[in-house]
Amino acid sequence: MKLEVNNLSFKYLNSCVIFEQVNFELEKGQILSILGPNGAGKSTLLNCIGNLITPQEGKIRLNGEEVDKMSPKKVAQRIGYVPQIHVPTYEYTVREFVVMGRTPYLGKMRSPGDADYEQVERALDMVGIKHLVEKPYTQISGGERQLVTIARAIVQEPDFILLDEPTAHLDFGNQIKTMRLVKKLAENGFGIIMTTHNPDQVFYTGGFVALLDRQGRLHCGVPEDILTEPSLTQLYQERVCVFYSDELKRRVCISGI
Numbered sequence: 001m002k003l004e005v006n007n008l009s010f011k012y013l014n015s016c017v018i019f020e021q022v023n024f025e026l027e028k029g030q031i032l033s034i035l036g037p038n039g040a041g042k043s044t045l046l047n048c049i050g051n052l053i054t055p056q057e058g059k060i061r062l063n064g065e066e067v068d069k070m071s072p073k074k075v076a077q078r079i080g081y082v083p084q085i086h087v088p089t090y091e092y093t094v095r096e097f098v099v100m101g102r103t104p105y106l107g108k109m110r111s112p113g114d115a116d117y118e119q120v121e122r123a124l125d126m127v128g129i130k131h132l133v134e135k136p137y138t139q140i141s142g143g144e145r146q147l148v149t150i151a152r153a154i155v156q157e158p159d160f161i162l163l164d165e166p167t168a169h170l171d172f173g174n175q176i177k178t179m180r181l182v183k184k185l186a187e188n189g190f191g192i193i194m195t196t197h198n199p200d201q202v203f204y205t206g207g208f209v210a211l212l213d214r215q216g217r218l219h220c221g222v223p224e225d226i227l228t229e230p231s232l233t234q235l236y237q238e239r240v241c242v243f244y245s246d247e248l249k250r251r252v253c254i255s256g257i
């Protein structure tokens, strides 16, 4: 299963262009991390890929099929989306919230069955929050909510999962655990597209990386080529240091303060 993004351009009504001529492709089991300054357009790009908003130009295809011509149900079977902030509207328990990920597979008027709930338990176990299963979704923390939303995307069994800043609300330990989880999801065959503000996470997860600059251009490649001291310093307008750690056996990125 291949996701292709061709010549994508987007602007909001009455705004300047957010990004232009964006091109990349990704296979199931691969990771693409998107970095860029605040307001560059990373979430907007994810929303286009998830078919939540329509680009003015360009196409997104899944195995050659145009996403905007697919039914919402079929898109939901192929692409899972974990937004940056999820505002709860009703006191669902975590179990009830996560099982909603099974909706694209349920027939009209059919309720989830034992097998669906077993998937929920497995997904909560995988993200490390099985103990929250009975808790109301409105009574868990922002970070826990993010993990619950990842569990919902897992039970959706999509080919690709879009993660918008999956570590945004997480403490340092949970950020590390989530990056380990992202790698595990890719090893389990999910294609992952995630946005992040931490270049070091990309050296850990590996895969591909894309920098979205302030001019709306996307520069894609492997971390070793794309995440260099000059490119990151230019992107963030602050000194950034990149070096090889013998202990970690990978490159490391830290602020150059």
Ligand SMILES: Nc1ncnc2c1ncn2[C@@H]1O[C@H](COP(=O)(O)OP(=O)(O)OP(=O)(O)O)[C@@H](O)[C@H]1O
Residues within 6 Å of the ligand: 012, 013, 015, 018, 036, 037, 038, 039, 040, 041, 042, 043, 044, 045
């Ligand atoms: N619904 C909207 N209507 C008009 N402009 C919008 C809308 N949503 C976002 N924008 C603008 O589009 C630009 C890109 O926003 P977006 O949220 O995609 O950036 P981002 O790179 O994800 O930012 P951050 O890192 O801060 O989350 C910003 O200037 C933002 O103000």
